[in-house]
Amino acid sequence: MWYSGIMIVSFGNKLAKEIWEKNSAKAVPKELWIRSKALLTIMHNTSTIDDLKIKGQPPNIRLHKLKGDRKDEWSVTIQLPWAITFKFKNGEFSEVKIENYHKG
Secondary structure (H helix, E strand, C coil): CCCCCCCCCCCHHHHHHHHHCCCCCCCHHHHHHHHHHHHHHHHCCCCCHHHHHHHCCCCCCCEEEECCHCEEEEEEEEEEEEEEEEEEEEEEEEEEEEECCCCC
């Protein structure tokens, strides 16, 4: 299938894939499922990474680049401490994960 524009091309963990495909995941609190799916859908349908700042509905996604050994990754907040982390290269979102990367 051919897509024009940006899209999610790969998932980095089972959790993100379950939310995307099944709209639920046992490892994430139920109240975060809808927001997680909404953010993944925005990512899948956006044209540039900067559009996440504009299309970032629901609000307060806190789009930012990670640092250190994860400097090639980005993060958007679902609800602290949960976030969607991903790599963005050549117009594609890859290794998309839902995680609490703040825990030690």
